[in-house]
Amino acid sequence: MAYNRCIGTRYCANNCPVKVRRFNYFNYNAEVGVGYGVEAFPSAIEKANRKLQALVLNPEVTVRGRGVMEKCTYCVQRVEKAKIHARKEGRKIEDGDVITACQAACSTNAIDFGNISDEESVVAKKHADTRAYGMLEQLNIKPRTMYLARVRNPHPRLKTTQQIEDLATIEAHHGHGGHGEGDGHDEHAADAHGEAAHNDSAHSDEHHGEEQHAE
Amino acid sequence: MSLAIPNGLDNTVERPGERAPLVLGNTNYHDITESVCQVAERKPSAGWVGGFLVAFALLQMLGLLIVYLIYTGVGVWGNRAPIFWGWPIVNFVFWVGIGHAGTLISAILYLFRQEWRTSINRAAEAMTIFAVACAGTFPGIHVGRAWLAFWLAPYPSLNLWMWPQFRSPLLWDVFAVSTYGTVSLLFWYMGMVPDLATFRDRSKNKYRRMIYGLLCLGWSGSSRHWMRYEKAYAILAALAAPLVLSVHTIVSFDFAVSQVPGWHTTIFPPYFVAGAIFSGFAMVLTLMIPARSMLNLEKLITIRHLENMCKIILATGSLVGLAYGTEFFIAWYGQVPAEQFAFINRAFGPYWWAYWTMVSCNVISPQLFWFKKCRTTPWIIVVVCIFVNIGMWFERFVITITSLSRDYLPSAWAYFSPTWVDWGMLIGSFGLFFTLFLLFCRTLPVINMAEVKSSLAKQHHMAHAAAEHGEAEH
Amino acid sequence: MSDTNSEKIVHGMMAEFTTVDTLLSACRRIRDAGYTKTDAYTPFPVHGIDKALGIKPTxxxxxxxxxxxxxxxxxxxxxxxxxxxxxxxxxxxxxxISLPAFIPVAFELTILLASFGAFFGMWALNGLPRFSNPMFTDPRFDRATDDRFFLYIDAKDERYDAAGVRSLLTDTGSDYVSEVLEDNTPKEIPRPIFVIWGVAVAASVIPLLCVLLMRVTNSSQPRFHIFMDMDFSPAKDAQQVTSLFADNRAMRPDVPGTVARGQLIGSLDVMTGIDVDSLQAMNAPQAQRLVAAFMQDDQAAIADEVTDVAKAEDDKETPSVMDTTPWVTENPMTVDSELMARGQQQFGIYCSVCHGMDGKGNGLVNQRAQEKGFDTWVPPSNMHQDTLYSDKYPDGKLFSTISNGIRKMPGYAGQIKVEDRWAIVAYVRALQKSQNATMDLIPEGRKEEVKSAVDAAQKELQRQADEAAKAAAAREQK
Amino acid sequence: MIMERFLFPRWTNPFLLVLGAAIGGGGLFAAAMGGLLTDPVTLNIGYQPTQPVPFSHAIHAGQLKLDCRYCHNTVFDASHAAVPPTATCINCHSPKNEAGQTSLAAVQADSLNLKPIHESWKSGKSMQWIRIHNLPEFVYFNHSAHVNSGVSCVSCHGRIDQMEKVYQHEELSMAWCIGCHQNPNEHLRPKEFVTKLDWEPSDDFWKEHYDVANQEEFALKVREEESINPQRHCAVCHR
Structure with a gap:
């Protein structure tokens, strides 16, 4: 999101199939003085209510004004910082360079973040996992965020015939097109990234066997 | 010089080998001038003054609400995730639809040589302009930062050096609606120039004469001018005809190009255009029927005109009904679960009331026009047309809001409820429309005198020729 | 009819008709009579009149x-x-380049410009707007937009002759034939309009001059923000002020008693240049004070603990703390060419300004201070004295001097990173060595190279000295 | 009576031409003025505020050849090129005490101009320097990313070392940023000369050190080697 370029038609939000976008309908920073009238002068910011300021707004991202769309940016400030850091050191982004805020906060380490165009990275490997699936993939929206399906009935000898067949189809499918996502991002090679999360909610084939969390 | 048409003749009856007259009464050219000019020249009636005051008050309310909106933020509307487009867009599409009839009557009926258009085209065109003005208001104020809406224009900014995104249907929409507004305005104005010259030449007052003189650009009625004028008019009609079809097509792209279930359908362009013509004609009739009696124009806008328009309403209304059916068929036939759900949800989901209001107003009520009695009785026409207007507003409501409120993920479903600002702006937009329309009635020629005279001349010529023919036979 | 009318220009002759048919037959007659500069004025477009008058297509x-x-x-x-x-x-x-997506806009612009062509083209070809028209002079012509039809023959027509035209037109059945005369309204554009125009043009130069002035001059006023959305952020950036903290700084110092992650370089020894374990054994209270000061991030206290210079100078009897402190004697960094380059660079930035690039204590700042003769100025030391060599002045002590200053030299701990200070130490050692180096110290492979470089440098120095001497001699002669 | 009928005077016909020309000319003039007025050269360049202390970059950076990093020491490491704290000034300008002594070797210890610095040093309150090169806060310019790629200070700040009183020398508009991100070649130089504002390579410099013919070739080579490909998507500068 380039917040400063957004004029707020909200068309993107309508079209977002997963409805993750939110809109700044009002000026939620009025308290700290960033308004659209006389209050907008910087000197008044200091005089204004300090409540929000005490929450320590992140200086590395734009504090959104009124009338702009809002979206998770995959912590672009951290991504850019890591990219610049890696550039100074003359190397490529590696696993662990970018820790997104959600990843840092996740108490069960369920989130991985990294460079999906680097086949050796953890996320790329998890994207290639047979358990990996994207939300609403059938719409051809090519999500970069992937989830991992539950692990069920791990012992081969306990698998039902149905499960073995299913697994065979899934594996065949991944063998063909599983690595496609990274290819379109040459220009953004360094920031191509993705997530892989262990998902503990039900996937499509609810009726197959036991469920087990992959911790 | 009068024509031998008895006063009060029923011109809705077709006699073989003979054209029914389009102008009634003992009419000559001067009578036409008189009956049209009296509308603007006499003192305003109490009804006009009252109507204008009400409309103007509503316009003020719209203005104040816009100020409030821009000062506070677009959250004053009922738009909430996931319904990011609410009433403003419903109103926009509704008004754009209304704005189709005028240019359609002027352009397409002109190209098809439908003489009966001459009495109604001016007012219908004016209505088009005013409806487009109402429509243009909404997307302008709908964006979150209205003061930056000029970023949509492809102007060279020395500061940013950024260009708009031509692959987005929203930008097509900007171009379509602004082009449509501009061309309609040119078309309307150009058609009015000879009549403005008539107004000039009848002016008793120096300033009136000066103002109309300026507006009519020194029109003298020279045959050379008329020839180029007619050519230009024909060309503009030929250009406006595809334009009028394209506008609602492109507006429908805003929806059809997206991937919201219920929006993403290829039927939208023709369906929107049919709906637009339908609602536009309904609005023209809603206005014309009271206006013709209040402004004493019954001889010029005859029952035959009304009947013809009713036939078009019947046709387009049935087309719209067909489109509703087709949507359901395609949803079933396409076998996309999300799409199927969207349509079942429309008819039987939480907005069932809106859907069935739409269907009954748009598809069922115009079926009355199969009966000649209904299409020739003005009050029945008005009632049906008001229902059609309501129905067409609900059509846009159903498309925009039911589709958005329930799309792919049930975790992101919601129910829309409008705020008082939504209501105020809908009503205020009618204030804008009627203020402009009432001003138009008082200051500009409401009927295209030159064209009516021209068709009268043709009638006369034909009558003359028939008489001569008859004489020769005897 | 007054006398003035006879002097008026005659534009032509017009005739009034009441029906289309009489007009059309009159048109045919005058066309057949050979008149070409003719026109008809009608309230609505009369079909067939172009043929009747012989008008060419547009x-x-x-x-x-x-x-x-x-x-x-x-x-x-x-x-x-x-x-x-x-x-x-x-x-x-x-x-x-997505052609399908580009079609709608291309279509709309095509229609728009074609409509402009039709609209403006029509007016241009018609010569309109034209507000003053001799036809309008006759009040009867007002009905040309109502219900009367006029035929007009221009006086410029080759065959025009007033009497003949009049009789011809009367002959066609017109009951009103009249000459079209120039009206007597003013012909000259009123002067005030030009005055207003001139004033407007003159006034428009003012904004132009203002803008041009803005382009070439500097201003003490910051840029004007037309739309302020998000230009000013309530989030605090580096080095901004805030009313939230008593010191008004938005950047916060480290929490006392902590070392931020990634900010501990090596060990305390590396950070201070002191062998802290030995110090603990020798002078436990001082060691504790030092560590405490370090943990509090109290630069002044660290400097006090490390370099109690005043005490050392006043009390010559007790040995200075500087001498008794167990300094780190070996550079803890890996000394390689990279570190040397780093040291050279950092020395160039921070040290050379006073000590000079060669470390002889005559940097540009010193030169200028000497020139201006400030009494508060103390010339920096020459690094090439044996008291500063590593045997008498251990690396740790040099590091500490850079960090905390000594006598009148300020400490640079705030400006130079720890690793860079050690790099400077390494570089200073190399610099010291270079001054008294002999050819024996140079590896065999590079001797030639160095020798020629030294020769060239000496020649250059000689040349500069000669030049300076010449210049001095020239000055003296003057 | 008849003569009272209003007729447009005859001068209106020629006047229309004059009016047309005036409207056309006026429109062109207005458009040109609009463009000129909103041109960043008009709006942005030349901001020269008066600082609390008349610090002369011409003396310090020009004559005394202090490296930029002596004061702005974070520029190679951080996004922000630090404005020096009072302590950095005190390195050379420590105040006199009652006895007329300075705690450090000092120049201009009595100067009135330095009074605010000395007061700040005593009170511990920061100097209120006025920021000149101030981008809107939704722009995230990173100094270290640029200088480490070999973009000199002079590219954005001009010849600060010649400025008695610093002013904004470049547009610092988005179009200007994009211009360089589109074609950065002419702004690249060897990293060791980034802070040398007056650096002019000698004729054989490129041949001798980099084995290329000229700066253009050097730029291409270094871009290839260090993959310096400035990007133009929004998230590079906006977050």
């Missing part, structure tokens, strides 16, 4: 066609250039 359709074509070209060029060439941006995987 070129308007061509104007429209080319205007429309221009519209298409402008739209496509604009879209292709803007989205496909000048600023490429990936939008949902669509190609940069």
């Amino acid at each position: 070129i308007l359709p061509w104007i429209c066609f080319f205007a429309g074509l221009t519209g298409t070209c402008i739209a496509l060029t604009m879209e292709i250039w803007m989205n496909g060439v000048d600023y490429k941006y990936i939008i949902s995987g669509k190609p940069f």
